[in-house]
Amino acid sequence: MLNSIFLQSFRSYSKSEFKFGSGLTFIVGPNTSGKTNLIEAIFLLSTGKSFRAENYTQMISFGKDLARVKGMVGDIDLEVVITNEQKKYLVNGVSKRRADFAGHLPAVLFSPLDLDVIVDSPGLRRDFLDFVLEQVDREYRLSVVAYSKALRQRNALLETTQETGVRNEKQFEYWDQILIENGQVITQKRGEFIEFVNASSKDIFDFVMFYDKSIISTERLLQYREAEVSSGVTLVGPHRDDFSVSMFNPSTSSGQAATHDIKFFGSRGQQRLTILQLKLLQLAFIEKNLGERPILLLDDIFSELDEEHIKLVLELMQGQQTIITTTHKEFVPKKLLDKADMIELKSK
Numbered sequence: 161m162l163n164s165i166f167l168q169s170f171r172s173y174s175k176s177e178f179k180f181g182s183g184l185t186f187i188v189g190p191n192t193s194g195k196t197n198l199i200e201a202i203f204l205l206s207t208g209k210s211f212r213a214e215n216y217t218q219m220i221s222f223g224k225d226l227a228r229v230k231g232m233v234g235d236i237d238l239e240v241v242i243t244n245e246q247k248k249y250l251v252n253g254v255s256k257r258r259a260d261f262a263g264h265l266p267a268v269l270f271s272p273l274d275l276d277v278i279v280d281s282p283g284l285r286r287d288f289l290d291f292v293l294e295q296v297d298r299e300y301r302l303s304v305v306a307y308s309k310a311l312r313q314r315n316a317l318l319e320t321t322q323e324t325g326v327r328n329e330k331q332f333e334y335w336d337q338i339l340i341e342n343g344q345v346i347t348q349k350r351g352e353f354i355e356f357v358n359a360s361s362k363d364i365f366d367f368v369m370f371y372d373k374s375i376i377s378t379e380r381l382l383q384y385r386e387a388e389v390s391s392g393v394t395l396v397g398p399h400r401d402d403f404s405v406s407m408f409n410p411s412t413s414s415g416q417a418a419t420h421d422i423k424f425f426g427s428r429g430q431q432r433l434t435i436l437q438l439k440l441l442q443l444a445f446i447e448k449n450l451g452e453r454p455i456l457l458l459d460d461i462f463s464e465l466d467e468e469h470i471k472l473v474l475e476l477m478q479g480q481q482t483i484i485t486t487t488h489k490e491f492v493p494k495k496l497l498d499k500a501d502m503i504e505l506k507s508k
């Protein structure tokens with residue numbers, strides 16, 4: 161669990177420290193008081209990434225050139241230092257790669273931005289899969305890092321090939337091998353999570369997930385060899401993966417139950433419930449794999465969900481550290497407030 165967090169020149173915080181209990185903590189404050197920024201900092205300690213910055217330097221306070229987030233997780237000291245040049249990760253003061261930094265503070269985040277996962281571009285859906293799997297699986301983290309690096313190198317090679325008309329087969333062989341090995345690990349593990357979701361019962365909203373995978377293999381690369389040179393980028397592999405989520409509709413006149421893609425046919429409300437259900441299954445997946453419950457970060461759920469579903473979520477969050485942001489204390493059921501800790505943020 162997260163005992164405390166210290167922020168320095170991070171977004172709207174110049175220097176602040178917060179302590180957390182093992183149960184429920186409410187972060188209460190008006191709009192722009194820094195609630196989501198604080199959640200972002202916790203998420204950064206968990207994954208080494210932001211869930212909303214396009215570029216990590218956006219997390220540095222305006223006019224500053226170094227941001228620091230430090231957290232105590234049990235007796236482990238986690239720290240991320242961000243400058244314009246780099247992000248540095250430290251565990252107990254020792255510098256680590258991101259693959260070895262992430263995983264110390266498993267977390268599940270539910271934020272208003274999550275709705276985009278269903279309706280927006282495939283990149284966000286791949287990020288979602290990465291966030292889930294990177295939490296539980298070091299081999300997956302290592303594969304993602306190796307794959308991304310090899311992909312950049314191979315794309316640069318394709319560009320050179322395009323310019324010069326000469327194909328350096330030896331170099332292609334080298335990077336192809338790394339891409340195939342790591343890409344297959346990524347595909348396999350993404351598939352396992354999706355199978356887990358499909359096999360699990362869904363109390364909130366029922367759906368089925370389809371994995372639209374882009375398999376990488378020697379044969380597939382060969383098949384796309386010409387097309388790749390003309391496009392200048394690698395056309396197959398998990399960096400082109402996607403998934404869709406479909407709901408079950410009542411039987412049609414032909415008597416067959418039909419499924420419909422929630423992205424296109426779901427109401428806003430159904431899309432929200434899908435994401436909520438998906439997040440709860442993510443929690444179950446992490447618990448199953450790690451044998452412990454992740455910290456639950458709920459950003460602004462009271463403005464996102466109706467009363468019935470808020471109640472459902474609040475019932476489910478027994479038994480793990482939970483941090484909830486809200487603009488108004490009055491939104492929180494009284495009996496919860498009584499046993500919760502509270503952090504009040506002032507408007508900035």
Ligand SMILES: Nc1ncnc2c1ncn2[C@@H]1O[C@H](COP(=O)(O)OP(=O)(O)O)[C@@H](O)[C@H]1O
Pocket residue numbers: 170171172173189190191192193194195196197198218219220221222
């Ligand atoms: N890099 C940054 N430096 C300073 N302030 C920032 C930075 N990024 C965002 N902010 C400020 O943080 C505030 C938003 O904080 P946020 O945590 O999203 O508020 P909320 O409490 O509504 O969730 C805004 O006033 C925004 O201008």
Ligand SMILES: [Mg+2]
Pocket residue numbers: 195196197459460
């Ligand atoms: Mg917010």
